[in-house]
Amino acid sequence: MDLSELKEIFDERLSTVDSIREQHSSDESWHIPENLPDAVIFPNNSEEVSLIIKFANDRGIPIIPFGAGTSLEGHVHAVNGGITINTMNMNKILNINKDDMNCVVQPGVTRNDLNEFLKDTGLFFPVDPGANATLGGMCATRASGTNTVRYGTIREQVMGLEVVMPNGKIIKTGTKARKSAAGYDLTHLMLGSEGTLGVITEITMKLHGRPEAISAAICPFSEIEEAVNSVIEAIQVGLPLSRIELLDEIQIMAINRHEKMELEEKPTLFVEIQGSALGVREQIEIFGEIAETNNVLKFDWSDQPETINKLWSARHRAYYAALALDPGKKGFTTDVCVPISRLTECILETKKDLEESEILAPLVGHVGDGNFHLIMLLDPDNNEEVVKAKKFNEKLIDRALEMGGTSTGEHGIGLGKKDCLIKEQGLSIEFMKKIKMAFDPKNIMNPGKIF
Amino acid sequence: MDLSELKEIFDERLSTVDSIREQHSSDESWHIPENLPDAVIFPNNSEEVSLIIKFANDRGIPIIPFGAGTSLEGHVHAVNGGITINTMNMNKILNINKDDMNCVVQPGVTRNDLNEFLKDTGLFFPVDPGANATLGGMCATRASGTNTVRYGTIREQVMGLEVVMPNGKIIKTGTKARKSAAGYDLTHLMLGSEGTLGVITEITMKLHGRPEAISAAICPFSEIEEAVNSVIEAIQVGLPLSRIELLDEIQIMAINRHEKMELEEKPTLFVEIQGSALGVREQIEIFGEIAETNNVLKFDWSDQPETINKLWSARHRAYYAALALDPGKKGFTTDVCVPISRLTECILETKKDLEESEILAPLVGHVGDGNFHLIMLLDPDNNEEVVKAKKFNEKLIDRALEMGGTSTGEHGIGLGKKDCLIKEQGLSIEFMKKIKMAFDPKNIMNPGKIF
Numbered sequence: 001m002d003l004s005e006l007k008e009i010f011d012e013r014l015s016t017v018d019s020i021r022e023q024h025s026s027d028e029s030w031h032i033p034e035n036l037p038d039a040v041i042f043p044n045n046s047e048e049v050s051l052i053i054k055f056a057n058d059r060g061i062p063i064i065p066f067g068a069g070t071s072l073e074g075h076v077h078a079v080n081g082g083i084t085i086n087t088m089n090m091n092k093i094l095n096i097n098k099d100d101m102n103c104v105v106q107p108g109v110t111r112n113d114l115n116e117f118l119k120d121t122g123l124f125f126p127v128d129p130g131a132n133a134t135l136g137g138m139c140a141t142r143a144s145g146t147n148t149v150r151y152g153t154i155r156e157q158v159m160g161l162e163v164v165m166p167n168g169k170i171i172k173t174g175t176k177a178r179k180s181a182a183g184y185d186l187t188h189l190m191l192g193s194e195g196t197l198g199v200i201t202e203i204t205m206k207l208h209g210r211p212e213a214i215s216a217a218i219c220p221f222s223e224i225e226e227a228v229n230s231v232i233e234a235i236q237v238g239l240p241l242s243r244i245e246l247l248d249e250i251q252i253m254a255i256n257r258h259e260k261m262e263l264e265e266k267p268t269l270f271v272e273i274q275g276s277a278l279g280v281r282e283q284i285e286i287f288g289e290i291a292e293t294n295n296v297l298k299f300d301w302s303d304q305p306e307t308i309n310k311l312w313s314a315r316h317r318a319y320y321a322a323l324a325l326d327p328g329k330k331g332f333t334t335d336v337c338v339p340i341s342r343l344t345e346c347i348l349e350t351k352k353d354l355e356e357s358e359i360l361a362p363l364v365g366h367v368g369d370g371n372f373h374l375i376m377l378l379d380p381d382n383n384e385e386v387v388k389a390k391k392f393n394e395k396l397i398d399r400a401l402e403m404g405g406t407s408t409g410e411h412g413i414g415l416g417k418k419d420c421l422i423k424e425q426g427l428s429i430e431f432m433k434k435i436k437m438a439f440d441p442k443n444i445m446n447p448g449k450i451f
Numbered sequence: 452m453d454l455s456e457l458k459e460i461f462d463e464r465l466s467t468v469d470s471i472r473e474q475h476s477s478d479e480s481w482h483i484p485e486n487l488p489d490a491v492i493f494p495n496n497s498e499e500v501s502l503i504i505k506f507a508n509d510r511g512i513p514i515i516p517f518g519a520g521t522s523l524e525g526h527v528h529a530v531n532g533g534i535t536i537n538t539m540n541m542n543k544i545l546n547i548n549k550d551d552m553n554c555v556v557q558p559g560v561t562r563n564d565l566n567e568f569l570k571d572t573g574l575f576f577p578v579d580p581g582a583n584a585t586l587g588g589m590c591a592t593r594a595s596g597t598n599t600v601r602y603g604t605i606r607e608q609v610m611g612l613e614v615v616m617p618n619g620k621i622i623k624t625g626t627k628a629r630k631s632a633a634g635y636d637l638t639h640l641m642l643g644s645e646g647t648l649g650v651i652t653e654i655t656m657k658l659h660g661r662p663e664a665i666s667a668a669i670c671p672f673s674e675i676e677e678a679v680n681s682v683i684e685a686i687q688v689g690l691p692l693s694r695i696e697l698l699d700e701i702q703i704m705a706i707n708r709h710e711k712m713e714l715e716e717k718p719t720l721f722v723e724i725q726g727s728a729l730g731v732r733e734q735i736e737i738f739g740e741i742a743e744t745n746n747v748l749k750f751d752w753s754d755q756p757e758t759i760n761k762l763w764s765a766r767h768r769a770y771y772a773a774l775a776l777d778p779g780k781k782g783f784t785t786d787v788c789v790p791i792s793r794l795t796e797c798i799l800e801t802k803k804d805l806e807e808s809e810i811l812a813p814l815v816g817h818v819g820d821g822n823f824h825l826i827m828l829l830d831p832d833n834n835e836e837v838v839k840a841k842k843f844n845e846k847l848i849d850r851a852l853e854m855g856g857t858s859t860g861e862h863g864i865g866l867g868k869k870d871c872l873i874k875e876q877g878l879s880i881e882f883m884k885k886i887k888m889a890f891d892p893k894n895i896m897n898p899g900k901i902f
């Protein structure tokens with residue numbers, strides 16, 4: 001691959017060094033890279049991204065957009081080689097508009113960077129996957145997190161995008177108004193398109209006012225069923241939960257070890273309610289009553305920011321805590337999401353399968369959304385383990401689909417769930433592919449992903 | 452056009468009678484139909500819709516989907532003749548799932564039908580354009596209404612769709628889970644596509660719990676600026692308004708006449724807050740204080756359902772009240788939406804233009820979203836009046852776009868705003884057209900709209 005024309009422009013910002021290519025060859029998941037990108041380029045702006053894509057499109061060279069590399073379905077793997085575009089230099093917060101409660105950022109800004117920047121503004125950005133992902137990557141994978149039960153996923157935050165399209169043209173989607181009925185919704189088409197339709201180079205997003213008061217509670221139960229039923233009841237009576245996360249006894253044990261905490265090693269809910277001081281106290285008590293009727297073992301709650309922050313940072317590191325249970329192994333993460341009324345059934349059947357399979361897999365989930373993960377620890381080079389995990393996941397996904405759910409609540413399709421997409425979306429995939437073909441006839445944009 | 456093959460199947464449900472074709476030739480707006488559909492068919496189910504579309508696609512015959520015919524930009528006009536598909540027989544509520552707070556409906560169900568059906572369930576559907584539109588039509592035009600400031604537009608409600616595509620294939624988009632990251636977001640692509648990409652034949656949507664308490668207030672001001680500033684301040688301090696609507700003195704006068712009410716004929720806010728009994732009282736008082744500092748003339752509030760319902764049903768009939776100011780005239784409705792911080796400036800400059808132009812045009816708006824309408828009364832056959840209204844609207848739209856807003860907050864592009872879309876969306880239209888071409892190469896679906 002002759003990249004000399006690009007090398008002249010990007011100089012040291014274009015690397016073909018092995019170590020750099022290797023660093024960009026995989027994400028945080030169990031997927032083994034079968035290839036390396038031929039080069040990694042670190043553009044500074046949209047025009048440079050456009051220039052790279054035009055170059056690649058003329059020559060049919062694959063382009064792989066790369067944020068923090070924290071995805072979990074092999075989204076950044078250079079399946080057919082090509083050029084990886086790392087957005088780390090495009091990390092500027094371009095505008096914070098306090099009056100309209102929105103912001104404009106470049107794609108390389110991480111969610112923590114943004115919230116750090118917003119610290120003294122009274123505003124915050126709610127979408128919080130476990131990893132400190134880039135906002136570009138979060139848009140590309142339609143990410144969510146623990147706050148989704150209240151604030152929605154990234155889909156509900158993004159008002160508009162700038163995208164460099166597969167032909168190199170730079171387009172703007174959406175507007176800065178809170179709603180618009182003008183033409184096809186390209187913003188939402190791009191969110192979750194996993195880099196297969198273009199490279200996101202600028203994001204306009206909503207921000208939210210920090211709540212006056214926050215309370216959080218830790219609620220261990222003897223039985224996972226009691227925990228899940230508490231969630232369902234709380235959602236159904238309309239309690240304004242801002243977070244409600246389930247961690248099973250194995251995940252709690254992993255967190256105790258990794259975070260040096262001393263939580264009771266039982267199926268546990270981490271719950272948070274935000275609002276006015278009075279409202280929060282009233283509502284956390286109502287949640288306490290619901291948990292009591294489901295035999296909660298204790299109900300520890302706190303309104304101390306330090307205690308609450310410690311809780312959520314432990315939760316955010318759940319994936320790494322799980323991996324640390326068996327050092328050297330990788331995580332094969334399931335991600336089904338089902339209607340909330342079917343959640344208990346889905347979790348119980350799945351736990352039963354898990355016991356039978358003897359797979360070590362902590363369970364952690366955004367149960368307020370009906371979404372939960374099993375982090376199956378395995379050695380990707382051990383075929384038997386991989387086959388077993390795949391089979392387990394397949395059964396879980398069939399169960400979720402039968403319940404009207406989805407194979408992926410928030411991680412996306414990537415390399416790992418292409419078969420599931422066919423099962424789940426059926427005939428509609430024909431029309432997804434028509435869009436892909438129409439936008440990217442040479443299939444240069446992140447080839448091998450989604451389809 | 453030889454429709455005998457379809458006539459055999461649909462018999463009396465296929466009409467070529469002049470009066471029926473005329474009834475289906477236009478919507479509620481000023482746009483004059485230049486043509487009639489060749490036939491109107493009333494299918495009973497998705498398979499029949501598919502059959503019609505396959506027939507039409509084979510022969511290159513235009514298809515125009517028709518709900519209640521209440522759109523405002525000529526969306527249902529049979530520009531090139533063809534077959535109008537009226538969904539009135541597809542008016543079944545297929546499922547109400549109380550546990551998951553969602554429903555599945557056919558496209559011919561109207562928003563009032565659905566809420567009537569939900570009356571005793573504790574649930575309701577929030578999206579409420581003025582007209583009693585069908586839910587299929589509301590999806591197709593990405594509708595919103597007075598509740599959007601709290602509940603979002605129809606975009607935030609729809610979880611999945613069944614759509615008959617231009618090649619006759621019936622696809623399902625989305626899932627019944629609260630979120631999904633599986634593949635391209637065809638659901639949002641279809642919402643707002645105005646019948647140009649397919650016919651929506653089934654809708655899965657979120658429902659919401661009825662609030663414990665509701666209070667509403669009527670707040671007249673001497674100056675429109677004081678009213679708008681109250682809105683901006685209330686939004687910026689994060690008051691959980693469920694509705695906040697501005698009506699200028701002319702619109703209030705129109706409502707007084709049409710609804711036999713005795714409101715003070717001043718720029719007025721209709722405000723509503725929902726929540727717990729305690730919370731609502733606290734918050735309506737905070738709003739009262741904000742209004743006081745902006746010199747509100749009086750602050751009448753009520754928590755009586757009857758009073759509140761009367762207020763909102765008057766608001767919903769604002770368009771018809773405006774039309775009644777000058778019987779025989781039609782409404783040319785503007786629909787800009789701007790960032791909330793620019794709203795006062797946008798409204799003041801627009802009112803100034805209006806005074807200079809001497810156009811009779813009540814102003815009414817969902818100001819919490821930054822969206823407002825002028826209903827310009829005109830005779831569509833009077834070219835001078837039409838040119839004047841178009842010129843006025845063009846200037847207003849340029850102003851909104853310059854402020855980062857949109858030409859259409861909720862009515863859509865249709866026939867009337869095709870030029871605006873080009874100004875607003877620029878290069879991205881190329882990619883909208885690629886989708887249109889890829890899905891509907893013969894351009895049979897609602898031709899002449901959007902592009």
